[in-house]
Amino acid sequence: MINIPTDVLSKYSSILAKKSIPISYQQYYKMWVRYYLDFCYKYGLSYSHTESLVQFIKKLQEKNQPQFQQKQAAHAVSLYYEIVQAGVNAEAGSNITLDAETISCSEMTREIPPPSHVHIPGESGSEKESVAVYLSAVSTVQTSTA
Numbered sequence: 527m528i529n530i531p532t533d534v535l536s537k538y539s540s541i542l543a544k545k546s547i548p549i550s551y552q553q554y555y556k557m558w559v560r561y562y563l564d565f566c567y568k569y570g571l572s573y574s575h576t577e578s579l580v581q582f583i584k585k586l587q588e589k590n591q592p593q594f595q596q597k598q599a600a601h602a603v604s605l606y607y608e609i610v611q612a613g614v615n616a617e618a619g620s621n622i623t624l625d626a627e628t629i630s631c632s633e634m635t636r637e638i639p640p641p642s643h644v645h646i647p648g649e650s651g652s653e654k655e656s657v658a659v660y661l662s663a664v665s666t667v668q669t670s671t672a
Contacts, residue, residue, distance in 0.1 A: 541605050554602070559606045561582075562579070574610045
């Protein structure tokens with residue numbers, strides 16, 4: 527499993543707080559980012575391109591993950607994209623350890639999409655979040671399997 531650098535994890539935690547993600551959900555958001563990064567590494571996908579998120583959501587669907595978890599995972603990754611876009615993880619010395627290898631975070635900043643958000647139904651104003659990433663991912667998966 528991927529070890530996320532402390533500085534990146536700290537910035538991600540700050541974004542979660544800023545976006546009013548309930549503390550009880552934050553561990554799951556961090557888990558989804560780790561799973562996403564691990565998925566990208568395993569399948570040789572870009573860590574910072576939305577097409578990788580589409581493939582990740584497709585894999586979650588194949589594993590029969592509930593729709594609310596797919597939405598939560600997509601939202602978690604979209605918040606990670608904000609860090610990538612801001613260049614936080616491109617600072618000198620920031621690396622992510624992937625199994626026995628280390629990959630520079632600058633490799634993760636290729637093909638950076640604009641940040642987007644996914645609606646998570648329920649608590650604290652998250653009703654206002656856009657569903658763009660999730661719906662795009664789901665429609666792409668449904669189109670490719672039809």
